[in-house]
Amino acid sequence: MFDTIFKRTSYRGLYKDFPVPREDLTLILKAGLAAPSGCNKQSTSLIAIDDKEILKIIGELLNRKNIVSAPALILVLSQKIIANGGRCYYKQDFSAAVQNMLLAICELGYESCWLEGYVADNAESCAKITKLLGAPEDYELSVILPVGMADEELTYANKKSFEERAWFNGFRNS
């Protein structure tokens, strides 16, 4: 499991034209749903898209190379459910679910990328997509995950060192 955690990366390239079997997509969705949620409100729902016609429509609305070329997409929907103390954990809920799915995708030999800013930047097109899929208005599209086999080289984000971000028993203590 640690191998998968450390090798997972955000893939922004083109995907190969190989389908993702339903069995794999189902396992990825199950991994997402297995994540915890604040006060167990389960505010995250998921729609996997592997229908070529629907992929084409989404690709026309969201014309980005790792969406257009992906053989499957996972749409992560959120309901802003109020939990204990009047707090709303929907961002934490979908993030935990997304992280589980990113690991599952990587473990199965596929690549993905957490597309969220891009979704927010294209809110109007995304609203069209959720409407097309029949989602009620209280289900908001939070994140899109493309899923498929990479057709380009993987790259890794430049990250701060362990010593700059993690310590023992005190701030900046090593």
Add this chain to the structure above:
Amino acid sequence: MFDTIFKRTSYRGLYKDFPVPREDLTLILKAGLAAPSGCNKQSTSLIAIDDKEILKIIGELLNRKNIVSAPALILVLSQKIIANGGRCYYKQDFSAAVQNMLLAICELGYESCWLEGYVADNAESCAKITKLLGAPEDYELSVILPVGMADEELTYANKKSFEERAWFNGFRNS
């Protein structure tokens, strides 16, 4: 990896009085830092506590059984860094890091629980803790993860079925 994803659960019981080796804590922290972050802002920092004196002080401030009995705690700190488009992804960032750490903790044979509402409910005590640890004011305590071996039985949250939360090619399509 899927085994770990599916067997992880939120543990609210007492911990055994067995220490968590530094090697294991380091691996858990590394798993947390390996999570992606919005626009790679890396807004999450981590402090692991395994010093008995500090654990005692924290236990006096946060008198909750799975904090008081835990042989180690991980404090998840956030900086509210502004990313592209003026958006701030700190909640998503720490949630992805927490999810990776929960899986790492489970994989190594320990238990934990995502304590966030409790942290918010005890903001004053938490501010004392971060001050005691020397964290600057722009590092906010978001989540506490206790780490240790369970001394009570594990329980599992009652969750909605797959069919109620995940579909293919359309809302509530199976």
